[in-house]
Amino acid sequence: MQIYSPKEDSYLLEKAVKKYSKGSVLDMGTGSGIQANNAVKRKNVTKVTATDINKSCSKLLSKKIKFIHSNLFQKIPKQKFDTIIFNPPYLPQDKGITDATIYGGKKGYEITERFLNTCNSYLATKGTILLLFSSHTNKKKVDEIIENNCFEKGEIDSKQLPMFEELFVYKIKKSKLLLNLENKKITDVKKFAKGKRGIIFVGKLKNKKVAIKVKRKDSFAKGNIANEVKWLKILNKKNIGPKLINKGKDYFIYEFIDGQFISDFINSCKNKKRVLAIIKKVMEQCRKLDKLQVNKEEMHHPYKHIIIRNNNPVMVDFERCKKTKKPKNVTQFCQFLVSGYFLELLRTKGIRLNRSEILLAAKDYKRNKNDERFSELTKCIK
Numbered sequence: 001m002q003i004y005s006p007k008e009d010s011y012l013l014e015k016a017v018k019k020y021s022k023g024s025v026l027d028m029g030t031g032s033g034i035q036a037n038n039a040v041k042r043k044n045v046t047k048v049t050a051t052d053i054n055k056s057c058s059k060l061l062s063k064k065i066k067f068i069h070s071n072l073f074q075k076i077p078k079q080k081f082d083t084i085i086f087n088p089p090y091l092p093q094d095k096g097i098t099d100a101t102i103y104g105g106k107k108g109y110e111i112t113e114r115f116l117n118t119c120n121s122y123l124a125t126k127g128t129i130l131l132l133f134s135s136h137t138n139k140k141k142v143d144e145i146i147e148n149n150c151f152e153k154g155e156i157d158s159k160q161l162p163m164f165e166e167l168f169v170y171k172i173k174k175s176k177l178l179l180n181l182e183n184k185k186i187t188d189v190k191k192f193a194k195g196k197r198g199i200i201f202v203g204k205l206k207n208k209k210v211a212i213k214v215k216r217k218d219s220f221a222k223g224n225i226a227n228e229v230k231w232l233k234i235l236n237k238k239n240i241g242p243k244l245i246n247k248g249k250d251y252f253i254y255e256f257i258d259g260q261f262i263s264d265f266i267n268s269c270k271n272k273k274r275v276l277a278i279i280k281k282v283m284e285q286c287r288k289l290d291k292l293q294v295n296k297e298e299m300h301h302p303y304k305h306i307i308i309r310n311n312n313p314v315m316v317d318f319e320r321c322k323k324t325k326k327p328k329n330v331t332q333f334c335q336f337l338v339s340g341y342f343l344e345l346l347r348t349k350g351i352r353l354n355r356s357e358i359l360l361a362a363k364d365y366k367r368n369k370n371d372e373r374f375s376e377l378t379k380c381i382k
Contacts, residue, residue, distance in 0.1 A: 003054060004031040004089075004101035009167050012159050013087050013132040014038055016169050020130060020156075021045055023082025026122065028072065028115065029053070031101070033060040035085045040064050045083075051076060072111075073118045080124040088112050090137040108137040113145050120149060120189070125179065129172035135165055146170075148191040150178040150201060177201075177214060180248050186210065197221040197319060202256055209256040210245060224319040225250050231294070231321040238288050241315055257316060259309035262302065263345065272350045274311060279337065279381055282306060282313045286329035287374055295324045299332035330374065334362040337381070354380065 004010075010032070017035045022044045027036035030050035040048040040062050050061055051068045058067040070076055089101055092108035104111045112133060119129060129151075133142055146153050157169040174182075181189055181203060189203040192211065197219045201212040215225050229252045232244040246253040260268065262282070266275050289296055297320040298305050307314050336342055338355040346353060358380045365373040 002101055003057060003060070006032050006034045008159060008161060009087055009132055009134070010034050012157060012167050013085070013130065013169055016130050016156055016171070017085055018042070020128060020171060021083045021085065023124070023127075024080070025049070025083045025085065026051070026076070026081040028084060028086040029088060030057050030061065030067075031087070033057060033062075033065075035087065036065050037062050039083070039085065049076075049081070072115055073122060076122065079122065080127065081122055082124045082127045084119060084123060084127065084129045086112075086115055086129065087132045088115060090133045092136060104137060107141075109133075109141050109145065112137065112142060116145050116149050116151070117190075120151075120174070120178070121187075123174065125174070125182070127173070129170075131170045131172055132167060133170075134167055139168065142170075146172060150175050150181075150189045150191070152176075177212075177251060180251075181212060181253075184246055184248075184253070186212070186253065195317075197224050205245070205253070209258065210253055211242070211256045212251055212253050214251040221319075225252060227321065228252065228317075228319040231318045234292075235289075235294075235318065235321075238292070240285055240288060241318060257307045257309055257314045259307040259314070261304055262306040262308060262313065263342070265308040266345055266349065269349070275346070275349050275351060276381065278308060278311070278313055280378060282315075282333060283330065283378055283381070285313065285315060286333050289329040290327040290369055293324060293327055294321060294329075295327050296321050296329055299329050300335045302333070302336060327369075330369075330377070331362045331366050334358055334377070351382075 014034055017038050021039040021042055023046055025039045025045055025048045027039065027048065027050040030036050030052045033050060036048050036050040039045050048065045049068060050065050051070045053071045055069050061067055068075055088104055088111045090104040090108055090112065091102050093106045123129065151172050152175045153170045153172045155168055156171045159167045161167060178189055186203040186205050189201050191199065192202045193200045197216055199214045199216055203210055203212060229247050232241050235241045236244055242257050243255040244252065245255065269275050286299060296318060305315060305317050307316055338353060338358050343353060361377040361380050365377050
């Protein structure tokens with residue numbers, strides 16, 4: 001297997017290694033050994049480990065450097081490094097040509113993504129990653145992968161090359177959020193979803209999957225995280241919503257609800273009685289909210305606000321929840337039930353709701369939100 005000879009990218013990264021490498025250093029995909037051999041000369045570097053998929057690379061390293069034959073982190077013992085260096089193969093694959101030293105995958109960033117997805121487990125609390133890549137790798141995608149792993153990055157160097165190519169060197173570290181979560185014993189943090197006002201990450205707490213909701217930096221919403229925490233504390237006592245586990249500044253941790261969104265569940269469910277039971281359970285939760293004089297909001301369009309787990313509906317997303325004398329949870333959900341798409345979906349399951357009957361019963365309930373009117377309303381769902 002060929003060893004990658006130092007070129008413009010190697011020399012650009014070399015400058016960063018001479019300036020920023022410290023403590024225990026890992027040179028991933030060492031190749032010619034240019035980065036590892038420079039790092040081992042630094043006074044504030046205590047030890048250097050180099051790894052490569054090519055065993056022959058070990059012959060090019062200083063005797064002070066420990067070499068591990070490995071495909072990325074595959075055979076690296078679990079330990080923490082203060083500096084991790086990576087100059088990955090970063091070019092998009094040319095059809096019919098294979099060269100492991102330059103091609104980073106079909107789109108160029110696949111190897112970089114595999115590296116970053118695993119890197120955190122080997123990075124010390126205050127550690128840094130020195131990463132080089134090219135504009136051909138798709139800079140926007142690399143930024144996205146960094147964000148997905150809850151890292152922060154800074155561009156510390158760049159170089160323009162011929163043929164409209166530019167090289168970039170990033171200094172990457174753990175974000176404040178990631179550090180806070182690790183202090184709370186949460187591991188394996190990855191981005192899960194992005195909403196209008198928040199970002200959801202997932203992680204593990206004592207081998208149990210949890211979700212972390214964070215305020216988006218570009219959101220103008222104020223107090224949405226604090227508001228959701230406040231209401232989850234209240235609603236959890238009524239067995240509504242995911243269980244709140246912990247909170248911090250601009251984020252909170254709650255149980256991960258593993259299930260299907262309500263439309264997906266109904267679409268896949270072949271049992272009419274199960275579908276009706278789910279709908280009535282949602283109605284009962286809406287009734288509890290009405291009794292508390294709370295408006296969840298979004299119940300007229302709750303496609304992503306109700307998750308079915310183990311035949312039980314769990315409402316999620318309470319950031320717009322508010323106290324009101326005229327709650328609309330039951331009536332809004334009724335509007336959803338008789339909306340065109342959902343009404344037709346229910347019909348495919350043999351459930352033929354009478355739209356006029358439900359709207360009339362919902363109107364009566366709206367005038368007087370008592371148990372009797374609610375009972376009459378639920379009888380229309382059959």
